Amino acid sequence: MRSVLAATIGGVVLLSSACSGDTETPADVVAGDASAAGSQLAASEWLMHGLDDAETRFSPLDQINAGTVARLGVVWHYDTRSLRGLEATPLIRDGVLYATTSWSNAFAVDAVTGQELWYWDSAADRVRGARACCDVVNRGVALHEDKIFVGVVDGRLVALDAATGEPVWDVQTTDVSQPYTITGAPRVVDGKVIIGNGGAEFGVRGYVSAYDPETGALLWRTWTVPGDPSLPFESAALEAAASTWNGRWWELGGGGTVWDGMAYDPEADLLYVGTGNGSPWNQAIRSPGGGDNLYLSSILALDVESGEIEWHYQTTPGDNWDYTAVQPLLLADLTIDGRERQTILQAPKNGFFYVLDRLSGELISAEPYVGITWAKGFDRTTGRPIETAQARYGNEITLLSPGPGGGHNWHPMSFNPATGLVYIPAQQSSFPYKNDPDFVATSRENLGVAIVPPPGFPERAADAYEPGIGPTLPGANALLAWDPVSQAARWQVDLGNVPGGGTLTTAGNLVFQGRGDGLFVAYSADRGEKLWELDLGNGILAPPVTFAIDGRQYVSVLVGWGSTAGLFGGYPSDQYKAEGRLYTFALDGARDFEPVRGIPRPGLTAIPSDASEEQIANGAAIYGERCYMCHGFGAVGGGQIADLRYSTAETYATIDTIVRGGAYEQLGMPRFDFLTEQDTAALRAFLLAQRQALIASQ
Numbered sequence: 001m002r003s004v005l006a007a008t009i010g011g012v013v014l015l016s017s018a019c020s021g022d023t024e025t026p027a028d029v030v031a032g033d034a035s036a037a038g039s040q041l042a043a044s045e046w047l048m049h050g051l052d053d054a055e056t057r058f059s060p061l062d063q064i065n066a067g068t069v070a071r072l073g074v075v076w077h078y079d080t081r082s083l084r085g086l087e088a089t090p091l092i093r094d095g096v097l098y099a100t101t102s103w104s105n106a107f108a109v110d111a112v113t114g115q116e117l118w119y120w121d122s123a124a125d126r127v128r129g130a131r132a133c134c135d136v137v138n139r140g141v142a143l144h145e146d147k148i149f150v151g152v153v154d155g156r157l158v159a160l161d162a163a164t165g166e167p168v169w170d171v172q173t174t175d176v177s178q179p180y181t182i183t184g185a186p187r188v189v190d191g192k193v194i195i196g197n198g199g200a201e202f203g204v205r206g207y208v209s210a211y212d213p214e215t216g217a218l219l220w221r222t223w224t225v226p227g228d229p230s231l232p233f234e235s236a237a238l239e240a241a242a243s244t245w246n247g248r249w250w251e252l253g254g255g256g257t258v259w260d261g262m263a264y265d266p267e268a269d270l271l272y273v274g275t276g277n278g279s280p281w282n283q284a285i286r287s288p289g290g291g292d293n294l295y296l297s298s299i300l301a302l303d304v305e306s307g308e309i310e311w312h313y314q315t316t317p318g319d320n321w322d323y324t325a326v327q328p329l330l331l332a333d334l335t336i337d338g339r340e341r342q343t344i345l346q347a348p349k350n351g352f353f354y355v356l357d358r359l360s361g362e363l364i365s366a367e368p369y370v371g372i373t374w375a376k377g378f379d380r381t382t383g384r385p386i387e388t389a390q391a392r393y394g395n396e397i398t399l400l401s402p403g404p405g406g407g408h409n410w411h412p413m414s415f416n417p418a419t420g421l422v423y424i425p426a427q428q429s430s431f432p433y434k435n436d437p438d439f440v441a442t443s444r445e446n447l448g449v450a451i452v453p454p455p456g457f458p459e460r461a462a463d464a465y466e467p468g469i470g471p472t473l474p475g476a477n478a479l480l481a482w483d484p485v486s487q488a489a490r491w492q493v494d495l496g497n498v499p500g501g502g503t504l505t506t507a508g509n510l511v512f513q514g515r516g517d518g519l520f521v522a523y524s525a526d527r528g529e530k531l532w533e534l535d536l537g538n539g540i541l542a543p544p545v546t547f548a549i550d551g552r553q554y555v556s557v558l559v560g561w562g563s564t565a566g567l568f569g570g571y572p573s574d575q576y577k578a579e580g581r582l583y584t585f586a587l588d589g590a591r592d593f594e595p596v597r598g599i600p601r602p603g604l605t606a607i608p609s610d611a612s613e614e615q616i617a618n619g620a621a622i623y624g625e626r627c628y629m630c631h632g633f634g635a636v637g638g639g640q641i642a643d644l645r646y647s648t649a650e651t652y653a654t655i656d657t658i659v660r661g662g663a664y665e666q667l668g669m670p671r672f673d674f675l676t677e678q679d680t681a682a683l684r685a686f687l688l689a690q691r692q693a694l695i696a697s698q
């Protein structure tokens, strides 16, 4: 039951290179002659976030293949010192593996032995952690010559010496008075470090920036939504965009943050970025009277020299639902209707799979890849979705699919040119949208949508459900093998209530995917047959990578539970405070290793409480507004964040100093100084009631 809830609403709020030019990159292989794996060395490393500029996550390596994968086992593991969600894509160069962990910490290990070369603590400001909507995760580093680059959750971009992990430069990329965070991986393209940020759940204005890799100097910055129109616009594009907004959006931030997906076409010299949802979510508050609200929920093609917007395509005009288009972007050359097309592909949150001409931005096709109810079709002549009557919700609860978790979130998809398929970690999500009649802009959560307390939610939600369009997934999660030409699933694996992680595909006719229940699985890429699996003991969200050194192919994946699914829904297994690990596999590695295990949950004894029913209800309401984002609905314990039903008697007794006084601020627990002593007493009453309910259920 808990996992059903987690999967369904697992996104309530969600719910974010270095190619030196002298080697042939995998991008060249994919785009051109697949047989000319040419430079074996280049093909054997993983130098960029998505493997190549096109972010295909397709490796030409095939020593591990559909015929040999049964022999795959563990050759080493590395303990990451992280107890929070792990989402990073490791990079591998010259026999060294670089990755990041929670709180934007980074490490380098020998890629053959797993021996630590260095570990860098970002010293991220813990107070900023609660501004990361969906855990203090980080999706990885970028490499360029002798440096690696890390975006830090508190808004810094840091260059480290790749050999030592020592900082070379450290710049603040955000206004620290605003609730910006960074969870995404930087990219290095055209000799520039590109970094965006997040924060649209809290009220910010989105942008993406380019920095000089040597000095950290800002080269350009492109805002994604217009600012105060009484001030000069930063560009003609933003001036034009301002006519698609109403009201005083700039006072609310507007949103459109660039927190994850990017890709680069070196021939066209275009950098592609995806933009996020509106801030606040509710358009009636953000832009009263409507409008498309450019460039929210859009794919933008930027001139990499200047950052100017060359073309845009908006996936969700007038976003009202947290339908970001920051999901991974992938470049592929496809034959469509007899024509060779240079395309860009995306499966954004709104549930449509988009195929665009990446040179012009022309829409080639858009079809739903999951079941959706916010739109009833797609108008090819206008290039816009056709909304259903209920999509623009009002004061009544309206259940819509997808929810803010999207049909697909940040989890990377991959494209295999041999099968022509895109492997999407998809989900069937929904959410009860409703106006927040009491909305007041704050620097905290700024949704404009009333979060309906969970008790009774699934039942009420079921009443409101109407079948929509698109292929409704049998379970809440699935691995979809999507044909971008015919716009249909060729095969799919039903994951039920278990969230699926990012994917990797290889020339060995394989697709790898980790799962929230700790299984790491290999499927045949053409047919989706399960060929191999291993229980790694802790939830997996991060995408696997593969590389080869001295003639041996390896696969690596970060294993660590948390992120949105963990924060809101608790644990998919019995892992509690299990340390994250990096596992590396090869043929004939060990199958009988000892997976990391969490600590046993402590036994619970009742703590007497004389709270009234009214106090408990008040506490539940405050909890439902302020606490669930990190501690989970119903205080089920988010990810590795404290399960508040298991707190000590002393913690309950001192709750006021923690919540209002900020006693744990340096651990990442924010100070809620606007609450009252009565409020914290009510919270204690609610938490003790939840603890008692757990005891009664055991």
Ligand code: CA
Pocket (backbone or CB within 6 Å): 013, 014, 015, 200, 201, 276, 277, 322, 324
């Ligand atoms: Ca969002």
